[in-house]
Amino acid sequence: SAVISQKPSRDICQRGTSLTIQCQVDSQVTMMFWYRQQPGQSLTLIATANQGSEATYESGFVIDKFPISRPNLTFSTLTVSNMSPEDSSIYLCSVEEAKSYNEQFFGPGTRLTVL
Amino acid sequence: AQTVTQSQPEMSVQEAETVTLSCTYDTSESNYYLFWYKQPPSRQMILVIRQEAYKQQNATENRFSVNFQKAAKSFSLKISDSQLGDTAMYFCAYLSQKLVFGQGTRLTINP
Numbered sequence: 001s002a003v004i005s006q007k008p009s010r011d012i013c014q015r016g017t018s019l020t021i022q023c024q025v026d027s028q029v030t031m032m033f034w035y036r037q038q039p040g041q042s043l044t045l046i047a048t049a050n051q052g053s054e055a056t057y058e059s060g061f062v063i064d065k066f067p068i069s070r071p072n073l074t075f076s077t078l079t080v081s082n083m084s085p086e087d088s089s090i091y092l093c094s095v096e097e098a099k100s101y102n103e104q105f106f107g108p109g110t111r112l113t114v115l
Numbered sequence: 116a117q118t119v120t121q122s123q124p125e126m127s128v129q130e131a132e133t134v135t136l137s138c139t140y141d142t143s144e145s146n147y148y149l150f151w152y153k154q155p156p157s158r159q160m161i162l163v164i165r166q167e168a169y170k171q172q173n174a175t176e177n178r179f180s181v182n183f184q185k186a187a188k189s190f191s192l193k194i195s196d197s198q199l200g201d202t203a204m205y206f207c208a209y210l211s212q213k214l215v216f217g218q219g220t221r222l223t224i225n226p
Contacts (some may be wrong), residue, residue: 033214042206042216043160058213090158094214102148102210106160 002027002095004107012113013083020115021110023093028073031096033104034066038089046091047076049076117142118216125210127223128197138207144168146170149190151182154219155203163205166190184212190200191198196223 003026013019023032032049047068048054055068066094070076090111092106118141128134140149151163157204166174166183174181178198180190194201212215 042218109158
């Protein structure tokens with residue numbers, strides 16, 4: 001399966017600032033996704049990162065708050081904008097390879113704390 | 116909307132015992148996929164096992180097996196000969212249009 005890395009692994013940010021999280025895959029993948037895992041909670045899909053076009057957002061998530069880029073088949077970024085303490089979560093990217101039969105593989109996650 | 120329910124927030128067993136984690140889901144779809152993911156304290160999500168809804172045969176991966184009951188919309192995970200390294204959060208997940216996760220079961224294997 002693809003090897004996925006995320007940067008940063010963790011960060012502590014001030015209210016009102018923005019943080020960009022990077023997701024890098026060691027091979028070209030068809031699909032990339034971003035999830036949020038709030039403290040002690042399950043994972044919730046934020047959006048599907050589409051290569052060369054705007055991301056597809058799930059209900060409750062908007063582009064102004066969570067802009068996403070995917071310039072190529074191996075890289076994506078998620079920005080958490082104008083942060084508040086409620087944004088404190090683990091943010092995970094996942095990928096689906098063409099050969100993976102609908103299996104998603106996850107990156108190590110970025111633990112974000114907003115003060 | 117599809118929902119996934121894990122009714123056991125926490126479980127604890129002794130090493131070498133067998134443990135079964137429960138999962139039920141709600142869907143009107145006939146074709147979908149089901150997964151169990153493991154999230155150790157290091158937080159890396161690891162795919163444990165997958166099941167295609169159109170397959171009647173239950174999936175097996177070494178010590179991990181599932182009991183898939185499509186009519187009952189049930190998808191339980193059995194871990195045989197449990198090991199200390201099995202200690203983790205376990206998430207059941209459903210995939211049709213998107214991946215939907217249950218709330219998770221925290222499993223502790225005691226020495």
